[in-house]
Amino acid sequence: MSEGGAEGEARGSGDVVILVHSTSHAVHIERRLVARGVPCRMIPVPRHLSSDCGACVQVPGEHAEAAREAVAASGIEIQGIVPL
Amino acid sequence: MIYFDNAATSWPKPPCVAEAMARFLAEVGANPGRAGHRLAVEAARLVYGAREAVAELFHAPDPLRVVFGANATDALNLALLGLLRPGDHVVTSSVEHNSVMRPLRALEAQGVAVTVVPCSAAGELDPEALEAALVPATRMIVLTHASNVCGTLLPVAEVGGLARRRGLLFLLDAAQTAGAVPIDVEAQAIDLLAFSGHKSLCGPMGTGGLVIGERVDVTALTPLKYGGTGSRSEREEQPEFLPDRCESGTPNAVGLAGLAAAVRWVQERGVERVRDHERGLTAELLAGLSAIPGALVYGPGDAGRQTATVSFNVAGLAPSEVGLRLDEEHGVLCRVGLHCSPAAHRTLGTFPGGTVRFGLGVFNTSAEVARAVEGVRRLASEAR
Ligand SMILES: Cc1ncc(COP(=O)(O)O)c(C=O)c1O
Numbered sequence: 001m002s003e004g005g006a007e008g009e010a011r012g013s014g015d016v017v018i019l020v021h022s023t024s025h026a027v028h029i030e031r032r033l034v035a036r037g038v039p040c041r042m043i044p045v046p047r048h049l050s051s052d053c054g055a056c057v058q059v060p061g062e063h064a065e066a067a068r069e070a071v072a073a074s075g076i077e078i079q080g081i082v083p084l
Numbered sequence: 085m086i087y088f089d090n091a092a093t094s095w096p097k098p099p100c101v102a103e104a105m106a107r108f109l110a111e112v113g114a115n116p117g118r119a120g121h122r123l124a125v126e127a128a129r130l131v132y133g134a135r136e137a138v139a140e141l142f143h144a145p146d147p148l149r150v151v152f153g154a155n156a157t158d159a160l161n162l163a164l165l166g167l168l169r170p171g172d173h174v175v176t177s178s179v180e181h182n183s184v185m186r187p188l189r190a191l192e193a194q195g196v197a198v199t200v201v202p203c204s205a206a207g208e209l210d211p212e213a214l215e216a217a218l219v220p221a222t223r224m225i226v227l228t229h230a231s232n233v234c235g236t237l238l239p240v241a242e243v244g245g246l247a248r249r250r251g252l253l254f255l256l257d258a259a260q261t262a263g264a265v266p267i268d269v270e271a272q273a274i275d276l277l278a279f280s281g282h283k284s285l286c287g288p289m290g291t292g293g294l295v296i297g298e299r300v301d302v303t304a305l306t307p308l309k310y311g312g313t314g315s316r317s318e319r320e321e322q323p324e325f326l327p328d329r330c331e332s333g334t335p336n337a338v339g340l341a342g343l344a345a346a347v348r349w350v351q352e353r354g355v356e357r358v359r360d361h362e363r364g365l366t367a368e369l370l371a372g373l374s375a376i377p378g379a380l381v382y383g384p385g386d387a388g389r390q391t392a393t394v395s396f397n398v399a400g401l402a403p404s405e406v407g408l409r410l411d412e413e414h415g416v417l418c419r420v421g422l423h424c425s426p427a428a429h430r431t432l433g434t435f436p437g438g439t440v441r442f443g444l445g446v447f448n449t450s451a452e453v454a455r456a457v458e459g460v461r462r463l464a465s466e467a468r
Binding site: 022023024025028030031042044045052054056075076077 | 315
């Protein structure tokens with residue numbers, strides 16, 4: 001996946017996903033994570049987490065705090081950051 | 085062939101625009117924001133890239149407050165119909181395009197009070213006359229950045245400052261200036277900036293948008309359209325956040341991919357440099373036309389106080405005849421008539437006959453200006 005940061009690192013248990021209200025928000029957050037060097041990738045929203053049909057941003061668990069800070073700084077209201 | 089109709093839409097486009105659009109169609113193609121698969125995400129990134137480029141160009145802090153539509157008209161309708169309510173008062177100028185005047189007249193029929201502040205016969209607006217038109221019910225000032233008929237620049241920063249001091253919203257119609265004249269929404273205190281993507285931003289037709297400032301309460305902005313956004317799909321109510329609130333339906337993603345490339349191209353070239361180039365050409369055109377016996381040029385007559393759009397008439401010839409003969413005999417393509425702006429033509433004293441309009445752009449040259457001036461000179465001398 002282009003631009004999405006370290007794809008391989010974000011896989012596996014312990015990962016979190018940032019659930020957003022819109023794909024523009026997902027890209028907005030992805031841009032800011034990449035700028036801060038936080039590994040991330042965009043994935044379709046897992047059905048068990050939300051009924052939304054778009055994308056969300058997956059981040060390795062050890063980067064969850066950095067992701068939280070980036071989201072807070074982005075000024076975007078998200079649905080939440082939840083374990084995958 | 086000399087294309088002097090850039091005020092209607094710019095042409096040619098930088099090659100990167102067609103390339104970006106072809107690449108989108110061939111390699112991306114998916115609906116942005118409607119799914120989470122890789123192509124949908126890539127499409128969403130491209131559309132977001134267009135928001136980012138536009139926000140940067142106009143010094144707007146938040147790309148998500150850039151709402152796209154088909155053109156500047158969509159953006160103006162959204163801002164005017166979406167924010168003004170019966171009982172509100174709105175002030176505008178006498179050189180507006182019908183994409184401002186018609187929504188305002190429609191709102192007037194619904195109980196919005198409209199004041200049109202007269203401009204001078206050269207299309208100039210006195211900020212003090214505008215201030216004198218403000219009343220307690222005034223909610224918004226809407227102005228064009230430049231006349232689309234004769235290019236006259238309006239005093240944006242002064243009016244922006246005035247709107248801030250008086251607690252009013254300031255909507256700027258930048259259809260004629262976005263990409264050709266530097267715009268800074270923060271420094272010029274512009275709350276709502278409507279732009280065409282297909283004129284001096286050099287993007288494709290079918291693109292335009294509205295940059296919505298922080299002073300605008302988004303929940304009080306009524307969308308023009310309701311529908312699918314790919315977000316909050318569990319709800320039957322329209323989302324309250326931007327841009328989704330005002331962008332229902334599948335967007336013109338291929339156009340926006342082109343717009344993103346176009347705006348990056350404009351940024352690389354530099355709006356200041358574009359402005360310098362066009363100002364130089366305008367000075368040459370004004371000097372050339374003014375020296376022709378029988379040619380009458382409208383507007384401020386000073387390239388520093390106008391865009392690269394110049395209106396004129398030739399004594400003894402109807403504008404339509406001048407336009408046809410410039411096309412057929414001299415290869416000069418321009419636009420004649422009223423230019424969707426009866427108000428501006430009344431202001432200039434050219435209603436209902438209209439004028440001949442040369443709209444120069446970034447790709448025009450001094451040699452083209454000289455050839456076009458020579459064409460007008462011949463027509464004028466034959467008519468005498
Ligand atoms: C001053 C002005 N406002 C609005 C418009 C409408 O722009 P668009 O064609 O992008 O809707 C134009 C151009 O036609 C214009 O010149």
